[in-house]
Amino acid sequence: MRLLYLDPYHGGSHAAFVDGWRAHSRHRWTVLTLPPRHWRWRMRHTPLTLSRAVAEQVANGAAWDALVCTDMVDLAAFRGLCPTPVAALPALAYFHENQLTYPVQEPRNRAACGFPATAANASSAGDESARTGGRAARETAPLPAEQAQARDLHFAYTNVTTALAADACWFNSRYHLDAFTGALAAWLSKMPDFRHPEVVAEIRAKAAVFAPGIAPFPPRPPRPAGPLRLLWAARWEYDKGPEELLAALTRAAAAGVPFRLAVIGEEFANHPAAFATIRNRFAERIDHWGFQSSRAGYRACLAWADVVLSTARHEFFGLAVAEAVAAGCLPLLPDRLAYPERYAHHDPPFLYDPTPAGLAAAIGEAATRLAAGVLWGGDPEAGRGRVADLLWPTHAPRLDAAVEAITAATSAD
Numbered sequence: 001m002r003l004l005y006l007d008p009y010h011g012g013s014h015a016a017f018v019d020g021w022r023a024h025s026r027h028r029w030t031v032l033t034l035p036p037r038h039w040r041w042r043m044r045h046t047p048l049t050l051s052r053a054v055a056e057q058v059a060n061g062a063a064w065d066a067l068v069c070t071d072m073v074d075l076a077a078f079r080g081l082c083p084t085p086v087a088a089l090p091a092l093a094y095f096h097e098n099q100l101t102y103p104v105q106e107p108r109n110r111a112a113c114g115f116p117a118t119a120a121n122a123s124s125a126g127d128e129s130a131r132t133g134g135r136a137a138r139e140t141a142p143l144p145a146e147q148a149q150a151r152d153l154h155f156a157y158t159n160v161t162t163a164l165a166a167d168a169c170w171f172n173s174r175y176h177l178d179a180f181t182g183a184l185a186a187w188l189s190k191m192p193d194f195r196h197p198e199v200v201a202e203i204r205a206k207a208a209v210f211a212p213g214i215a216p217f218p219p220r221p222p223r224p225a226g227p228l229r230l231l232w233a234a235r236w237e238y239d240k241g242p243e244e245l246l247a248a249l250t251r252a253a254a255a256g257v258p259f260r261l262a263v264i265g266e267e268f269a270n271h272p273a274a275f276a277t278i279r280n281r282f283a284e285r286i287d288h289w290g291f292q293s294s295r296a297g298y299r300a301c302l303a304w305a306d307v308v309l310s311t312a313r314h315e316f317f318g319l320a321v322a323e324a325v326a327a328g329c330l331p332l333l334p335d336r337l338a339y340p341e342r343y344a345h346h347d348p349p350f351l352y353d354p355t356p357a358g359l360a361a362a363i364g365e366a367a368t369r370l371a372a373g374v375l376w377g378g379d380p381e382a383g384r385g386r387v388a389d390l391l392w393p394t395h396a397p398r399l400d401a402a403v404e405a406i407t408a409a410t411s412a413d
Helices: 012-023 039-059 075-081 107-112 153-165 174-188 198-205 242-254 274-281 295-304 319-326 339-343 356-371 382-390 392-412
Strands: 002-007 028-033 066-070 091-095 168-171 207-209 228-233 259-264 286-290 307-309 330-334
Touching: 002 012, 002 039, 012 028, 012 392, 028 039, 039 075, 039 153, 066 392, 075 091, 075 153, 091 153, 091 174, 153 174, 153 198, 168 174, 174 198, 174 207, 198 207, 228 295, 228 319, 228 356, 242 259, 242 274, 242 356, 259 274, 259 295, 286 295, 307 319, 307 356, 319 330, 319 382, 330 339, 330 356, 339 382, 382 392
Parallel strands: 002 028, 002 066, 066 091, 091 168, 168 207, 228 259, 228 307, 259 286, 307 330
Antiparallel strands: none
8 A cells, every 4th residue: 555644743652653553554655744832823724735735746646545643633624635546535634633632831830930920821743752853743832921811722623624634543542532531521512602512523433443563672681780770761841740749758868768760762952840859868779870872772671671650641652661561661650540550450560559658659669579589479471461462563563554444354345
């Protein structure tokens, strides 16, 4: 098959998804991308910009069998502007995130980040871009106070019309699908008229869950003796819970738990003050800090760690966590959001009571097990088993087959 892929925010997890799938796919790809900045503007101008780029390729003889786009594309507008043969293609929309339930930065969180405590900062794109290369993956500078705004629900409605214009919608987790459609039902019920509540069922009927893929990691060499090695890898923003991380580490240290620390991820000029406190308070325990400028450095940090921590208040999937688990890290994750789908029901638990006290207790228990030589409580491959289905060599063929089925079904109609 010949696939046309539209990615107007090509960075972070968005880029990792299409690059990984394409590298292991049996299909032929044309990938049209735009730089990962100015996300609001990307959502506005992409239909015009990419429809003209596509028209130029069609004029030069290009043709495709199916269209795939991300949630950043206004698919309804794109189909209205692009050449008729492209508009008629079976279309799949992949939802990395959505602008209805992506967290809005509240005034108190803006103040914690050193921003003026005025209006809220609107949602953004590029969830889970803690990975290397993520520095340019999101528009992150806070809006000046006079420009700051609450959630722009026009972008949320663009997500809705994109889902309706697509022949199929894929979400990166069941949690994401349920959160989006649940919030959509509640939101539409508040509209003054022409609410169209039926669209929720229409979207769910064409929706499926396909997680992003990850690259394999080699087996770990024998670990030298030493304290528990903790890794936190996420965007340096309030919705990833840095205050909770600080509180949990402080509790663990006060309890005498021995640990080393790596705090990595996508940094911004303005980030929560908790990071500076962590760096100062635990300076003697820190082995890795900040953005990893190379993919090799990023993977080395994952291979170094014994445990990957999450304190996220928002997570549609958790790509950095999945990669760390594939690298051999034991996950300690809050029992909420998308995590229970993949990491529930293990002994010792991968999920902790989502409080700083709960995480501190889980860290202490992990340190005790490590000292006894039983960090995993029996099976050191248990974590890798939870993410084995995501490895690109086996995951990409499933995605290929699924897009083939969508194309066949649409063509039959």
